[in-house]
Amino acid sequence: MLQDFAFVGIFVIVGTGLVALPLILNWLLAPKKPNKIKSETYECGMETVGETWVQFKAQYYIYALVFAIFDIETVFLFPWAVAYKQFGNIFPLLEMILFVLILAGGLIYVWRKGALEWA
Amino acid sequence: MTITQFFFILFAIITLVSGLRVVTTKTMFHAALYLVICLFGVALLFVLLEAGFLAAVQVIVYIGAIAILIIFAVMLTRGMMEPKGPTLNSQSGLAAVVAAAMLFILIRVLTSFQFQAVTADVPSDNVIQLGQSIVGQFVLPFEVASVLLLAAMIGAIYIARERKKGE
């Protein structure tokens, strides 16, 4: 099994080399004439005013949070799913249904509280 | 030195150095990126232990959800051109003494404890056995975990949602 992961490691190195090749070619062959206008930050042709910061919009964070919860839920579901065919009786299915229903209840709570609205 | 030992030392050095850089770098965003490298190093250590499933779980949950949350928090509250603060403050001397004492205690405890090396082979169907134990032996922690996740979701939404006027 370790040989397979070793191949993944080799693939990362070889892939990085393959992708870096055009980048190095670009660095070698392209002209480098930076001037003040070209190095300015792009804002549809206008001058930028003030520092680069974004108004704190909690909605981004809430989406990432709900995603984290569901991510951990699927991490629990995966071993169950892999072992699904080997279950002899119906109890594992009922336990998983309970698990998913509890988390679906959480999703309904979040929905009703309006935390999923973009505004 | 076997090849596994060589890779273990390499991955351990990656993890430790990036962990150190998390607390010594000046830009917060760089600290978050070093944290990502540190978590990736832990995933590589899981791979060395032949726990491929846990390595993928580490990447999916830690790097894909928790590190993203941390980076969001950093990016939303810090401007890019914010002046980079100093990494040491006036209490650094006392902190160094406390950290050295902690290191001393940890080394004493770890070297005096007899670790049992597990030499059995990792079964090839370890994920299936994990699934069977989730609904067999560990079914109560499994359901309690779902309640815990529910509590986390409700608590986070309650704290984070905007207060309407008059509440």
Added chain:
Amino acid sequence: MNPVNDIFIIIANFLRTLLGAGGLHLADWFVELIMAVLRAALLGTFALLIFMILTWIERKVVARIQDRLGPNVAGPWGILLPIADGIKMIVKEDTVPAGADKAVFNLAPLVAAVAAMLVYAVIPFGPDTGHGALAGADLNIGIFYILAVGAVSLIAILMAGWSSNNKYALVGAFRAVAELLSYEVPQVLSITVVVMLAGTMQMTQIVQAQTVPFIFPLFATAIIFFISGVAESGRTPFDLVEAESEIVAGYHIEYSAMKFSMFFLGEFVHAFAVCAVFATVFLNGWEGPILPPYVWFLIKSGAIFFIMMWIRGTLPRFRIDQLMAFNWKFLVPLSLVNLLVVAVADTIVRTMLHFTPDGNPWVWGLILFAVNLVMLFIAFGLLGRGARRGIDDRRTITRLPEDKAAAPASAQAN
């Protein structure tokens, strides 16, 4: 062994004997290392070639859907277009905005492109004829590894958005990551259903477990996976975060020349990887009657990619709040319900009706297909009803003070 089917295995064995016992007498582990490097280089080159061919195909197909010719200047039928694009990208000047974080700025496109390419390591192009599957590495956590690699590309987007020192890049990166995170939930849940019916995460064994192609018993799952796959690749109708009229190219606004091309490459390679995974998991991978397995694999993935291009040429773009609402209020509940319904239906069909996937595959498949159709009918009916209700629910537009002052005055005048 069939020479056309096993041509890669024949070449590999020939190289092994050349480097090892027959020819150069190198050590065993060194021969394996060289073979692994060659395999990795072949897969990487395949990914880059696919990128080049797909840019040309995409522009031609979308042009024909829009009733125009598409590129036809660079070579006959515009075939040399990818090469012309490549040369242009290489000799363009690479501007770096002032105040950008140089190390992170230069690393971000590299991480994005490599993370997209890493998916190809586990995709099986052919069966296991005793010499190992025709794949890079047949990991036993195959499909879970693909989900893990998807998480790394999110970090690349955040790196690009942050280091550009540009408000629009930052906002674009936030929106892109929020969208990608959201659409990962139904994708992972639909993969869970597939793993449940296949009983393994290993890609070659998922293909072999499909006595009937999984698109029949898992029709709703296939639709959910396809929609979330299109959203994950950032293609229309979900490409709000990089459309020109919306946020002026989003998080890769400050990148020029080859670095921009790397982001573009990452997106196309990721889209084809989604098509390849769909073909492997739902359409029986490499199996087919006459042609060699890898040709069937390419045909199936290409057909799914054609559907993606078809959708791109036809549908308009979603707004960001429509995107998010569609995901969290429709796709995620649907995928949870789908998981429960398929688990219950499969248990009932297997234990009470005694139609197993091994015994009577097509009967089992078609009964589950009927269950899927009922579920989709109910789901889309509810969606339609919710959409119709949404049209009636118009938010009141806040009136400006001068309108309020003008309105009673005009009412008084009238």
